[in-house]
Amino acid sequence: MKNEFVNDGKKIFNLLGNEKWKYLLSVIICAIVVPAFDLALPWVTKWMINAVEMGSKELLIQGFLTMIIIFILYSILVPITGYHYEGRSHKPLLGVRLRLLKHIIGMPFNFFSKQHSGELMSRLTGDIDELFDFYKEQTYDIISILFKGIGALAMLFILDIRIAAPVIILGIISAVSRSYGVKALKENSDDVRKLSGEANSLVSDSLGGIKVVKAFKFEEFLNRDFTSIMDRVTRKAYDRNIIEIKRNALSYIIGSLNFLGVLCIGAYMISKGTLDVGSVFAAIMLQEGIIEMFVAFGTYGFGIKIQIAKSARIFELFQEKQERQGKYEGSGSHICGDELIAIEEGSFSYNDREAVFTRLNIRIMRNELVILEGQSGTGKSTLSKILTGLMPLESGNILWCGKNANMSILRNNVAYVPQEPYLFKGSILDNLRIGNPKATMDEIYKATKKACAHDFIVSQPQGYNTVIGERGLTLSGGQRQRIAIARALLKEASILLIDEGTSAIDSEIENILLDNLISEVDKRTVIFVAHGPTIAKRANRVIEI
Numbered sequence: 001m002k003n004e005f006v007n008d009g010k011k012i013f014n015l016l017g018n019e020k021w022k023y024l025l026s027v028i029i030c031a032i033v034v035p036a037f038d039l040a041l042p043w044v045t046k047w048m049i050n051a052v053e054m055g056s057k058e059l060l061i062q063g064f065l066t067m068i069i070i071f072i073l074y075s076i077l078v079p080i081t082g083y084h085y086e087g088r089s090h091k092p093l094l095g096v097r098l099r100l101l102k103h104i105i106g107m108p109f110n111f112f113s114k115q116h117s118g119e120l121m122s123r124l125t126g127d128i129d130e131l132f133d134f135y136k137e138q139t140y141d142i143i144s145i146l147f148k149g150i151g152a153l154a155m156l157f158i159l160d161i162r163i164a165a166p167v168i169i170l171g172i173i174s175a176v177s178r179s180y181g182v183k184a185l186k187e188n189s190d191d192v193r194k195l196s197g198e199a200n201s202l203v204s205d206s207l208g209g210i211k212v213v214k215a216f217k218f219e220e221f222l223n224r225d226f227t228s229i230m231d232r233v234t235r236k237a238y239d240r241n242i243i244e245i246k247r248n249a250l251s252y253i254i255g256s257l258n259f260l261g262v263l264c265i266g267a268y269m270i271s272k273g274t275l276d277v278g279s280v281f282a283a284i285m286l287q288e289g290i291i292e293m294f295v296a297f298g299t300y301g302f303g304i305k306i307q308i309a310k311s312a313r314i315f316e317l318f319q320e321k322q323e324r325q326g327k328y329e330g331s332g333s334h335i336c337g338d339e340l341i342a343i344e345e346g347s348f349s350y351n352d353r354e355a356v357f358t359r360l361n362i363r364i365m366r367n368e369l370v371i372l373e374g375q376s377g378t379g380k381s382t383l384s385k386i387l388t389g390l391m392p393l394e395s396g397n398i399l400w401c402g403k404n405a406n407m408s409i410l411r412n413n414v415a416y417v418p419q420e421p422y423l424f425k426g427s428i429l430d431n432l433r434i435g436n437p438k439a440t441m442d443e444i445y446k447a448t449k450k451a452c453a454h455d456f457i458v459s460q461p462q463g464y465n466t467v468i469g470e471r472g473l474t475l476s477g478g479q480r481q482r483i484a485i486a487r488a489l490l491k492e493a494s495i496l497l498i499d500e501g502t503s504a505i506d507s508e509i510e511n512i513l514l515d516n517l518i519s520e521v522d523k524r525t526v527i528f529v530a531h532g533p534t535i536a537k538r539a540n541r542v543i544e545i
């Protein structure tokens, strides 16, 4: 259990990557400046009180000057170290977010159909923000409290061991009392985190499908679900408050007893003449730091446990296996015979469901026009994604130029138009350039003309620079499909694979577009996933699936 705790602590620290040691150094420097002054003050106070008691004007002036120097140093060093720490902590924390995003993008395609984007967003934002809070606030507090507590303890021993002993005992009692309610708080925080993930998923789903929500007057049900989650969060927050109130009350009582205890012992020792007034004052001032340290064992032990629980969701993501691209033994796209791509005895099923296809054998040649045909749900889009290298076969082989293909070689060589094309929220030009970032404007016009997109693009308010909103929502379905086709054409890949890419286009434009795409066969292989007979008649081959 303890080992697990240490290991998890290390994992959190390691999340900071290469910058972690620099970060640790700067947090240590920053965190010891304030307590160093807190430790110096009781010392000078004792010095001045004793000076008054002895009637030594000289000692009093010296003490006073020392106090002023301490204050000046304090006001210079605290902002400087604070500024340095802010700057140092920013970079590694940003690094964690970037690495997590990179890791998520590197997950296999299948992962995204299992995971809700709202849930992922909540990890990338909420959980990481809390992790930042831990690095920036809690680590600072822990180091500063430890430094002050150990320093105060050492000074107390130097002052008088008889007054140090009761302070330690009282500190231990405080620490034990502080562990009250820890388990309940941890469970509470786990539950709240799960609920906020659910709420995020619900909101992002509703916003994504806002058209359906409004058209079907689905708002009421969503409100009901959202309210139910929020009710549960409120109840959890209420439970948490109750535990916190009890913890704080206990902590207040124990804190007051501590203060009274040291005061009584100090007064008794002064009355017996075994301790001077200055030392008792100093002991009372130092006591706070020591008690704080003991209490922190209870609180931060708990704080770190909560943090580990929160970070667990981030670790879980980091532990998810990355996509395995595998190695391609062949020598690239163009040095091969007539057969471009082939599947041998290929089988595939989604997450242990019934197989979509088994022992499938297909061969697709260079400069061929192939139609993938089949009823709805037979696996055409699934096969398209496999041919594009988005998902691996479950068993069997997929070959590129006769050699076992990896995902990367397929992605490089297949230009894919998905059944539901996705456009990003930039301009039309930005979206087209995804196909080929280096394309010249002439090449872009050529592609958009072939895709029957040029005319409607130039009629947009800012032509090619028109911003098309999230998922291209300011365009019609058919316009989005044509931009997606132009984007694929720009890629100039050996295979153009269009998964029902013309379903939303009227038949007049569709016919021109199909003619244009079929003429691409001179340069590349064209694979259409299609239902209708229009195109099947012109195909070299129809593959039934």
Ligand SMILES: Nc1ncnc2c1ncn2[C@@H]1O[C@H](COP(=O)(O)OP(=O)(O)OP(=O)(O)O)[C@@H](O)[C@H]1O
Residues within 6 Å of the ligand: 113, 350, 351, 353, 356, 374, 375, 376, 377, 378, 379, 380, 381, 382, 383, 419
């Ligand atoms: N991400 C997924 N997870 C689980 N099952 C899936 C997933 N995507 C598709 N399926 C299932 O796999 C089967 C094949 O789906 P696919 O989308 O490949 O069919 P399709 O032939 O393209 O159909 P359509 O002509 O309607 O587009 C279907 O039964 C579908 O329910």
Ligand SMILES: [Mg+2]
Residues within 6 Å of the ligand: 380, 381, 382, 419, 499
């Ligand atoms: Mg499909």
